[in-house]
């Protein structure tokens with residue numbers, strides 16, 4: 001089994017790359033989706049958050065994620081408190097995916113904020129997708145995001161250079177989608193080799 005992290009800035013093409021890996025046979029998961037699942041209404045995560053932060057973080061009985069985000073953005077101690085609840089649950093959710101997967105799987109976890117979130121897992125391999133901010137902006141505008149939304153998100157994320165510093169493999173996604181596909185296929189070969197060597 002090979003445990004891989006896939007990161008990249010917003011609009012770099014992480015989801016596109018993740019989809020290609022899935023088509024090639026990887027087990028692909030997304031840390032943002034796991035993070036949402038562990039605090040859904042009715043989960044122990046949800047109960048713990050309401051117990052710690054009170055009803056202010058609820059809206060129509062569900063977690064008001066925007067209110068919670070604003071609260072922890074303003075108060076670092078609250079952020080730590082929230083992370084103490086969510087991080088173990090996210091780790092457990094990922095561990096369950098690993099447990100359920102065949103023993104020779106290549107498991108790829110998309111983690112947008114890998115640099116920012118410190119390493120919670122031990123990855124066998126880290127991949128980052130790099131593209132100039134200019135090209136990412138262009139692609140995200142086409143996808144329907146506004147320029148201010150894009151700039152705001154980019155400002156809170158680390159840079160390609162910071163992501164490249166922690167990566168074993170850098171995928172440059174500055175050409176066509178067909179070029180990206182053949183680049184990802186090459187990386188897939190490397191991952192398969194590495195997985196075989198581990199056995």
Ligand code: ADP
Pocket residue numbers: 008009010011012013014015016017139140143173174175176177178180
């Ligand atoms: P992320 O998940 O990193 O935010 P996406 O995979 O959603 O990025 O890609 C952002 C946008 O750019 C999507 O609309 C995607 O279809 C497009 N895209 C990705 N790679 C390329 C490429 N090589 N050429 C043109 N458009 C691309």
